[in-house]
Amino acid sequence: MLAAAVALAFDMTSVLALMYPGRERVEIVALDGTTYVYACKPGPAGEPPREQAEKAQAAFEENLDKFAEVFVGEMMQDVTEGAPTLSTALDMNRRTNSWAGSMTNHLEKEYGCALLG
Structure with a gap:
């Protein structure tokens, strides 16, 4: 039974990433050790997606x-x-x-990043 449950488990962030094609998947480790995953596009001045994700994480x-x-x-x-x-x-x-909801909108508008998990 446990094997069936494990077989059905999957990484939800991969599924969510499909909703943001053309964006880079970036993992950021917070100060408390928690890993957050973002789907980011480059910034308005060409900043790399990782930089955008770092800014989004700080704001978050x-x-x-x-x-x-x-x-x-x-x-x-x-x-x-x-x-x-x-x-x-x-x-x-x-x-x-x-x-x-408001945080999701802010991260998208300000940094071009979607928090996936």
Whole structure:
């Protein structure tokens, strides 16, 4: 059974890369050791895709840190105020999805990169 599950597993980043033909697949290792994969095109002045991915990753990490600060602060406020758990969870899910969507758009417009995983 385990062998069947392993056989069905695949790298989702390869599938997502098919949505961005002509872009270079770039792996960036973050400060915490996590590897992020981007599909990038050259920058407006001809910057190589790797450089664009590095810029995109820096922007992603900075924005993620800011989002996390606000997210945790608001979650703690909800806990302190005794807000219903389901309500808090749904609100946080909505906010996370909204942030992810806006971040995706920003990385694409500003750096020509799509975060694949």
